[in-house]
Amino acid sequence: MTLELKELTGGYGQVSVLKKETFTVEDGQVVGLIGLNGAGKSTTIKHIIGLLTPRGGQILIDGLSLQDNVEEYRKKIAYVPEMPILYSELTLKEHINLTIMAYGLDHDKTWEKAHELLKTFRLDNKLDWFPQNFSKGMKQKVMIVCAFMTDARLFIIDEPFTGLDPLAVNDLLNIVEEKKQKGCSILMSTHVLATVQDHADKFILLNHGQVRADGTLDELKEKFDMQNGNLDDIYIKMSNEDQ
Amino acid sequence: MTDLWKERLRRHQLNQFKYLRLIFNDNFVLAFIVLIGALGFWYSNFLDTISQVNVFGKPVVIILFWFIAQSGSVATLLEEPDSTFLLVKEKDFYDYFKAARNYSSMLPVVAVALVGFLMSPFAFKAAGLSVLSIIMLTIGVVIYKFAMLNFEIFGIYGKENFKGLSIKIWVNLALVVLLILSSYLSSFILIVVAAILLGYAVSRSQSICESGQLQWQSAIAKENQRMFRIKRFYNLFTDVPGVNSKIRRRKWLDFLFKGIKEEQGNTYLYLFARGFVRNNEYIGLFMRLTIIQAIMLCLIDNFYISLIVEMLFIYLVGFQLKPYFKETMQNLMQRIYPVKQSDKIKDFTKLSMFVLFVQWVVSAFAILYKFGFSVNGLIIVAAGLAVLVFVGYFYIPRQLKKIF
Known part of the structure; x- marks a missing residue:
């Protein structure tokens, strides 16, 4: 699975938050999308999943754009939002059923996967609960379960590490690794640089809606001329460039 | 302080008008007119069936008067930040609440008068009350309601209880007794007692409010609940932001x-x-x-x-x-x-x-x-x-x- 953004321009209303943003996510790659608040991380993600329409440029998943075939395009993506979004009227079990129906998945096989994931996140005894009874972290886990039980090839996770307990973060990273082994790609935006530094293959540094730099950690060190620096140092250096 | 009240009231009324305009859309007005018509039609038919004084007549009148006396409470229009920003002004709030009480008196008066008016043919036919008694009872309930609103202000200043029971319960119990006495014995009882009670409440209110302490948390919570009830009602007809409906498993x-x-x-x-x-x-x-x-x-x-x-x-x-x-x-x-x-x-x-x-x-x-x-x-x-x-x-x- 490859995701390509070609000179993507867009944003909300008349204001262009993204200006000719270009990057790719290759097969079996875990990519960290990094930038300050307001750099355009969430806007980029909203464009990829099709909640916003680009004003210019192209977004291709395996060469397919949203306009070519909406249903096929969407089937390839699973998304975990920053703030959990659940249906207040559905129980946990029904959320899983609904996702199975929406993505046209095989009921029994998917439930098998779901059970495994629910067990990992210690939600398997809460199948009949309503979202109002869940804490924020639990809701996030529900979103993760619903996303990772699908047959999607591209997983987009917005800020996965805030709100989850350390154990859950570890579990999530294991699941990400598993998907990666199967050739899926993962794009995650985050501020928790120390975690993403160890688990991503490639980083995209966004600044003012443009890709300031991208590549592996070593490539970034070279670009910023900081041989001994870590991701944190590079990030701060990039932020200081504005001043 | 009264300026603050006026400003709050203006904003509050603007808000209410906004929702009322949304509620009274064409569909609703049509349904409302039909509903009123149908109810009126039913009521007049129902009245025709009553030919003599009925044992249930007076109890129905008493219950209806008691219920309508519960309608409306003091709209304080307090807001969450008040307990932080206006804390220093606490002593001046008495005037503010007085204005709030006066404003909040209007709606109950209209409600009680309307119920009294609509109930009069029934009270006359089924309960055997004279026109004068019905008028006296209606006025008595209105005066009693004024006293109730004054007691509510005592509550804001922490004078909520009397002998272990909340004043609200005392006042409501007394109202039941008074309504029974006035409808069966003499309709003057309620009006006289209500006037005495109101006189007491008014004369005591200043000293109670000045010696007592404003209970910010509970007063704000009460006002929020009141607003929530109103909004939930509006929410039946139109979308009101901030009102989440309840979910039941069923x-x-x-x-x-x-x-x-x-x-x-x-x-x-x-x-x-x-x-x-x-x-x-x-x-x-x-x-x-x-x-x-x-x-x-x-x-x-x-x-x-x-x-x-x-x-x-x-x-x-x-x-x-x-x-x-x-x-x-x-x-x-x-x-x-x-x-x-x-x-x-x-x-x-x-x-x-x-x-x-x-x-x-x-x-x-x-x-x-x-x-x-x-x-x-x-x-x-x-x-x-x-x-x-x-x-x-x-x-x-x-x-x-x-x-x-």
């Missing part, structure tokens, strides 16, 4: 979902059906309108009024389902499902047809009960079916397309 209704096969084409039906049944707002609206309609149809034997009630209420339920679709569509996750837009509308149409069908069946029973298998009865039932098909198949799907 497991015993799960059999309703049995017919929905778990396949991709039914994704949204699965969601809509469960949401409708479990969200108090929508099932509540449906139940209320269906029950009111059924009761009206059982009582009215005029062909034209019944015809209008049958058609109008089916249309109203259909019309009120629209916001439910809109609300569900605001969920971000459903927008990224690989499901066609047209499937969403198709599934919602299935739900609305089913809901309207249930309503139609219930109303048909009521009509057949009143009209029997006559031509008139069957015409009304058929007209209801026609509205059902029109609203379900043509009106709602077209409206929903506009939402996207």
